[in-house]
Amino acid sequence: MRKKDDEKEQRIKEAVASLMLEEGWSGTSISKIARKAEVSPATVYTYFDSKEDMLQCIYREYSEHVFEYMMRQVEPEMDGAQVIDTLMRSFYSYMTENEDMFSFIEQFSNCRALSSKCACRKGIAGVACLLEEMKKEHVIRNYSAKSLEAVLFYPVKAIVFDEKLNSSEKSGLLDEVIELVQRALLY
Amino acid sequence: MRKKDDEKEQRIKEAVASLMLEEGWSGTSISKIARKAEVSPATVYTYFDSKEDMLQCIYREYSEHVFEYMMRQVEPEMDGAQVIDTLMRSFYSYMTENEDMFSFIEQFSNCRALSSKCACRKGIAGVACLLEEMKKEHVIRNYSAKSLEAVLFYPVKAIVFDEKLNSSEKSGLLDEVIELVQRALLY
Amino acid sequence: MRKKDDEKEQRIKEAVASLMLEEGWSGTSISKIARKAEVSPATVYTYFDSKEDMLQCIYREYSEHVFEYMMRQVEPEMDGAQVIDTLMRSFYSYMTENEDMFSFIEQFSNCRALSSKCACRKGIAGVACLLEEMKKEHVIRNYSAKSLEAVLFYPVKAIVFDEKLNSSEKSGLLDEVIELVQRALLY
Amino acid sequence: MRKKDDEKEQRIKEAVASLMLEEGWSGTSISKIARKAEVSPATVYTYFDSKEDMLQCIYREYSEHVFEYMMRQVEPEMDGAQVIDTLMRSFYSYMTENEDMFSFIEQFSNCRALSSKCACRKGIAGVACLLEEMKKEHVIRNYSAKSLEAVLFYPVKAIVFDEKLNSSEKSGLLDEVIELVQRALLY
DNA sequence: GATGAATGAGAGTTCATTCAT
DNA sequence: TATGAATGAACTCTCATTCAT
Numbered sequence: 001m002r003k004k005d006d007e008k009e010q011r012i013k014e015a016v017a018s019l020m021l022e023e024g025w026s027g028t029s030i031s032k033i034a035r036k037a038e039v040s041p042a043t044v045y046t047y048f049d050s051k052e053d054m055l056q057c058i059y060r061e062y063s064e065h066v067f068e069y070m071m072r073q074v075e076p077e078m079d080g081a082q083v084i085d086t087l088m089r090s091f092y093s094y095m096t097e098n099e100d101m102f103s104f105i106e107q108f109s110n111c112r113a114l115s116s117k118c119a120c121r122k123g124i125a126g127v128a129c130l131l132e133e134m135k136k137e138h139v140i141r142n143y144s145a146k147s148l149e150a151v152l153f154y155p156v157k158a159i160v161f162d163e164k165l166n167s168s169e170k171s172g173l174l175d176e177v178i179e180l181v182q183r184a185l186l187y
Numbered sequence: 188m189r190k191k192d193d194e195k196e197q198r199i200k201e202a203v204a205s206l207m208l209e210e211g212w213s214g215t216s217i218s219k220i221a222r223k224a225e226v227s228p229a230t231v232y233t234y235f236d237s238k239e240d241m242l243q244c245i246y247r248e249y250s251e252h253v254f255e256y257m258m259r260q261v262e263p264e265m266d267g268a269q270v271i272d273t274l275m276r277s278f279y280s281y282m283t284e285n286e287d288m289f290s291f292i293e294q295f296s297n298c299r300a301l302s303s304k305c306a307c308r309k310g311i312a313g314v315a316c317l318l319e320e321m322k323k324e325h326v327i328r329n330y331s332a333k334s335l336e337a338v339l340f341y342p343v344k345a346i347v348f349d350e351k352l353n354s355s356e357k358s359g360l361l362d363e364v365i366e367l368v369q370r371a372l373l374y
Numbered sequence: 375m376r377k378k379d380d381e382k383e384q385r386i387k388e389a390v391a392s393l394m395l396e397e398g399w400s401g402t403s404i405s406k407i408a409r410k411a412e413v414s415p416a417t418v419y420t421y422f423d424s425k426e427d428m429l430q431c432i433y434r435e436y437s438e439h440v441f442e443y444m445m446r447q448v449e450p451e452m453d454g455a456q457v458i459d460t461l462m463r464s465f466y467s468y469m470t471e472n473e474d475m476f477s478f479i480e481q482f483s484n485c486r487a488l489s490s491k492c493a494c495r496k497g498i499a500g501v502a503c504l505l506e507e508m509k510k511e512h513v514i515r516n517y518s519a520k521s522l523e524a525v526l527f528y529p530v531k532a533i534v535f536d537e538k539l540n541s542s543e544k545s546g547l548l549d550e551v552i553e554l555v556q557r558a559l560l561y
Numbered sequence: 562m563r564k565k566d567d568e569k570e571q572r573i574k575e576a577v578a579s580l581m582l583e584e585g586w587s588g589t590s591i592s593k594i595a596r597k598a599e600v601s602p603a604t605v606y607t608y609f610d611s612k613e614d615m616l617q618c619i620y621r622e623y624s625e626h627v628f629e630y631m632m633r634q635v636e637p638e639m640d641g642a643q644v645i646d647t648l649m650r651s652f653y654s655y656m657t658e659n660e661d662m663f664s665f666i667e668q669f670s671n672c673r674a675l676s677s678k679c680a681c682r683k684g685i686a687g688v689a690c691l692l693e694e695m696k697k698e699h700v701i702r703n704y705s706a707k708s709l710e711a712v713l714f715y716p717v718k719a720i721v722f723d724e725k726l727n728s729s730e731k732s733g734l735l736d737e738v739i740e741l742v743q744r745a746l747l748y
Numbered sequence: 749g750a751t752g753a754a755t756g757a758g759a760g761t762t763c764a765t766t767c768a769t
Numbered sequence: 770t771a772t773g774a775a776t777g778a779a780c781t782c783t784c785a786t787t788c789a790t
Contacts, residue, residue, distance in 0.1 A: 005770085024298035025212035030764060040772045042766080051764065106297050111211035112290070116350060146352070147363040150345035151338075158337035163303060165333070176334040184371035189753040189789055217781060227755045229783080238781065376768055376774040398672035399586035404760060414776045416762080425760065477673070484667050485585035490724060520726070521737040524719035525712075532711035537677060539707070550708040558745035566749085591785060601751045603787080612785065 009047045011037040013058050017100040020107055056118045059108045062101045066094045067123030074130065080139035080186050084152065087127065088178050091153055095160045096167075102160075124149065140185045151181055196234045198224040200245050204287040207294055243305045246295045249288045254310030256281045261317065267326035267373050271339070274314065275365050278340055282347045283354075289347075311336065327372045338368055383421045385411040387432050391474040394481055430492045433482045436475045441497030443468045448504065454513035454560050458526065461501065462552050465527055469534045470541075476534070498523065514559045525555055570608045572598040574619050578661040581668055617679045620669045623662045627655045628684030635691065641700040641747050645713065648688070649739050652714055656721045657728075663721075685710065701746045712742055 015036035019027045030051060034041040048054035073090040074083055095102045109115045128145045135142050143151075155177045159170050202223035206214045217238060221228040235241035260277040261270060282289045296302045315332045322329050330338075342364045346357050389410035393401045404425060408415040422428035447464040448457060469476045483489045502519045509516050517525075529551045533544050576597035580588045591612060595602040609615035634651040635644055656663045670676045689706045696703050704712075716738045720731050 008771095021299065024300040027300070029762075031762080041764085042773075043771055045765070046770065103297070103299065107294070110290070110293050110297055110348075112208065112350070113211040113214065143363050143367065144360060146346070146349065147342075147360050147367065150342035150360070150364055151367050154341035154345045155334075155337035158341045159333070161297075162333070163299070164306065173331060173334050173337070176330050177337055180330065180334065180338050180371040184367040189751090191753070195753095216779075218779080228781085229755055229757095230753080232782070233753060376772090378774070382774095395673065398674040401674065403758075405758080415760085416776055416778095417774080419761070420774060477671070480671050481668070484664070484671055484722075486582065486664065486724070487585040487588070493725065517737050517741065518734060520720070520723070521716075521734050521741065524716035524734070524738055525741050528715035528719045529708075529711035532715045533707070535671075536707065537673070547705060547708050547711070550704050551711055554704065554708065554712050554745040558741040569750095590783075592783080602785085603752075604750055606786075607749060 005047075008037070008039055008043065012039065012044060012047060012054070013061070014100075016054070016058055017062070017104040021100040021103040025107065052114070055108060055114060059105060059115075059118060063105050063109075064123035065098070065101070066091065067126055069094045071126045071130070080134060081182050083130070083134065083139075084182050084185060085178055087152055088156055088181065089174065092156050092160060092174050095156070096170075106157075106161075138187065141187065143185075148185070151184060155181070191233070195224070195226060195230070199226065199231060199234060199241070200248070201287075203241070203245055204249070204291040208287040208290040212294065239301065242295060242301060246292060246302075246305060250292050250296075250308060251310035252285070252288070253278065253281045254313055258313045258317070267321060268369050270317070270321065271327075271369050271372060272365055274339055275343055275368065276361065279343050279347060279361050282343070283357075293344075293348075325374065328374065330372075335372070338371060342368070378420070382411070382413060382417070386413065386418060386421060386428070387435070388474075390428070390432055391436070391478040395474040395477040399481065426488065429482060429488060433479060433489075433492060437479050437483075437495060438497040439472070439475070440465065440468045441500055445500045445504070454508060455556050457504070457508065458514075458556050458559060459552055461526055462530055462555065463548065466530050466534060466548050469530070470544075480531075480535075512561065515561065517559075522559070525558060529555070566608075569598070569600055569604065573600065573605060573608060573615070574622070575661075577615070577619055578623070578665040582661040582664040586668065613675070616669060616675060620666060620676075620679060624666050624670075625684035626659070626662070627652065628687055630655045632687045632691070641695060642743050644691070644695065644700075645743050645746060646739055648713055649717055649742065650735065653717050653721060653735050656717070657731075667718075667722075699748065702748065704746075709746070712745060716742070 012033060015033045016028055019032055019036060023032075030041050030044055034044055044054065048057060070087055070090045073086050075086075078086065127149075131140065131145065131148050134140045140148075156174065159165070159173045159177065162170070165173070199220060202220045203215055206219055206223060210219075217228050217231055221231055224231075231241065235244060257274055257277045260273050262273075265273065314336075318327065318332065318335050321327045327335075343361065346352070346360045346364065349357070352360070386407060389407045390402055393406055393410060397406075404415050404418055408418055411418075418428065422431060444461055444464045447460050449460075452460065501523075505514065505519065505522050508514045514522075530548065533539070533547045533551065536544070539547070573594060576594045577589055580593055580597060584593075591602050591605055595605055605615065609618060631648055631651045634647050636647075639647065688710075692701065692706065692709050695701045701709075717735065720726070720734045720738065723731070726734070
């Protein structure tokens, strides 16, 4: 019985992300979500207190995934260039493969009215920790965690979200920005 | 007959950006916009065909400003480091000083349902041209325009939009990422 | 969950017909209908997909009633004159007693934009069948079904809808047109 | 200068009838009418006091045309059968050739809220007079004017307004009902 | 006389949420 | 727990009409 509940909750979450990608904010009404998740609108309220609560729960869950995913790709024996390459490529592939989740996260976090009530992002800690270690061992230069994050991940977003590019163009651009970031960060 | 009032149209546009910043999508209803712009809801429809048309018009106008602004700061006698510094700092200061415009642009362009119908961004051409020149003269390394854009401007966004930072922290981070990008791009 | 309330749907339909009679098209707004039916405007949309759908449903239901009503009055042992008399009188009395339904049907079917999407009138088949039988048995002359319908029923409408006549005048006129039609149709 | 005005007023009237035919009541808004007539919405109010006034003016004008048209076809030397034939055929051809006017008249007069304020139909007097004459001379039987009107013209409406019939079918049916009415009315 | 701008009121419809089952 | 019915409030947008030019 517990299993079934989780499935329903999951269906709802996926419906939200999918609708947010396809239709934006105006597409994510409770009734549309319920229709897509194949539940009743009332059922949404057995899993979440309100629409806002629902969005925040989804954000909290989804916004952590990418960091776990990236950390899983990094191996201890990698050198600095490899770590940068791995982090950026895994960030890229996670975004590409989970387009709707990422679209949701971006739209949510760009909305100050929502995101300011919901400061989470514990997940970045793992990555931050890894980079800190690399700084100490003089593998990468000594910049603040925020700057590193900005330089490693935000240029990748620029590439992923550009709808005018096809995937092979994106792949080529990814190679370029990885090279650029490696030169910027490594000694 | 009365003449169309440019100032009224401007008030509407500003109201949209301001509400989008403060309240996000759910705050930008026609009636809220009209109230803020001190016009009747019906008046909005003498200036725009529909809400979507309105948002696209605003996007088209606002998304060009920043490029004009940046290009105005660049001087011919600057060297490569100075140009990078100037572009990034002027991008930063434009975003900071026009927070609501930028919030609007980000939220609009993150919504595929809207932005896919409205591909403009002619303004970037000026910047792209300048960078192309610098590539030819071997001032900066030979990367594609898109990669350069990704590396120059997206890390800056990461800093500006982080609400947990105060302005002096942001300023310090900006210095860092400029340094990083200069190392990445210059010979 | 609550069950859908047939009585509520009926109240809505009656409200539409009644308002259409009293105020015409401009009176049949969803909010007026809802007020008259003592439901919320939103409730209308749990019973019908749209206003147009609602009007078509009502038309489909109401436009059949009269034919069933007329056929119930006709007895097998009647001669030709009696059948004509019965059909015309029952048509007349149905229209008179269900003024709002008839007003609705007339206004709906006079609006090509609506009625062209909604061609029903299966109910006439019963009457057509009866008349066909009478033609075969040489009780009435051999004219097409449409001509018979035009001659039997449309003159009656002319009388019913004339607001300048009181009911006793109408009754006298009805006698006249029945006599006229009998002479036209019977051998 | 007077000429130009009349043209504009005429354009407005025609726009109303045309929109009423194509779109029904919901299509006849002042702004749509103005657009179709190629005038400004405000201009409508220089010719008519209000929308209701406009509709009534149009009704008053258009509802007379058909009677004048019919009377023009009748010749003094015609016998009874010919007069009936001529009246019915000219009614039919007027309706067919002026579909939009007739659609307007029907829709207007079916709306009690409007038509009850606007009882005109002086034009029928000519026809009534003619029929009265024929009754006196024992050409047609002695029925009231209203009954004669009902029997002569309403069956024709049934044929004209049936969208399922093509024009040759309609023509055949017209022949039938003329024959029927002649038998009913003539000695 | 003629116009497009402007608007309060109201249109049809959907919203987030609650209720009764 | 899960539901479809129900709804007041709000949505986008158009209405008939007036105003300033």
